[in-house]
Amino acid sequence: MKNDLKIKHHCHFNYRYQIGIINFIIMKKISNLLLMSPLFMLAFFSCDKETSEALVSSCLKGKIIETTCGGTILQILSTKKVGVSWVNNFEPSAVSYDNSVLIGNVPQGKSKGDTIYFEYKEVDHFSTGNFCDIGGLPKPKLEILALVSENCAGNETN
Secondary structure (H helix, E strand, O other): OHHHHHHHHHHHHHHHHHHHHHHHHHHHHHHHHHHHHHHHHHHHHOOOHHHHOOEEEEEEEEEEEEEEOOEEEEEEOOOOOOOEEEEOOOOOOOOEEEEEEEEOOOOOOOOOOOEEEEEEEEEOOOOOOOOOOOOOOOOOEEEEEEEOOOOHHHOOOO
């Protein structure tokens, strides 16, 4: 009988050992899956900053309203609505301008009151320049990609 107990005990030990190994393998596979799932989510659901900024190929017509340390305020004169209503509190008369946007630096050779035709992209912040945050400026920000001729190659510029 003593031999039977040893055999049973030995078999019982092997059974526990085998179950432990199987549990270890299963848990290792589950942990690998859990570690890999965030990587898959990042790979499939991540956003690239460049793709979130909309490139716009149409040409716009705009008038330079005011230049500040926070950027240049431009009133879009085209029929396309890309800006917001903005009140110029830098002038004593506090004139309101519809369809206003903020651009970075004034294009070379252009100044307050000039009209420009340009291609653009919408941005969250300007890629070049050192601008202050003074508040009270239009929220939509455009980066000018290129100045174009006054006819805008047939695109809408009303």
